Amino acid sequence: GAVVSQHPSWVICKSGTSVKIECRSLDFQATTMFWYRQFPKQSLMLMATSNEGSKATYEQGVEKDKFLINHASLTLSTLTVTSAHPEDSSFYICSARDFKVADSGNTIYFGEGSWLTVV
């Protein structure tokens, strides 16, 4: 099946620095990818929709300048957490849909997620 890869899986950064997380679709093209955030023992919350070649669409309450999303190619979307603070520590996970495949319900693929710890 299709694979979505995230990198890094784990990252620790100092408060005030920026960190970039990559989401790649390995064997299909994804014009749209989605970024979710999960706090410990909580559900996943959609942060933004990443659109190839255009600006991301952010969900209400998500700071655009804080969480920069770039979708420069059909197989790569990046999430940059700028000026990270401890409250940004979370599990970030992306998903992508293979739009070339007819929608059968099983066309959304998740990455393995990235654990961010800001110290």
Added chain:
Amino acid sequence: GEDVEQSLFLSVREGDSSVINCTYTDSSSTYLYWYKQEPGAGLQLLTYIFSNMDMKQDQRLTVLLNKKDKHLSLRIADTQTGDSAIYFCAEIKDYKLSFGAGTTVTVRA
């Protein structure tokens, strides 16, 4: 709070059946999903059901859908220790998934 609602905890004895319930809100959702998340790991798609179906069975998993009541359930037969995890139901709209809070299933010997 989340639009999709689930009970938070379920404890089940090994070998028994587990039933996890979920209510969703968007009657136009085309598919409804069940995901499993083990500690420290990402999401694993367990199964999904098309909105015009009432039931779907996949080995030990049975999904029941009551579209009128917007109620979805997941039954795990012969629950094993490896089934201990958090289970999320999710509905989809415009390819965006809305997740429930997750049900933590604990399997006891």
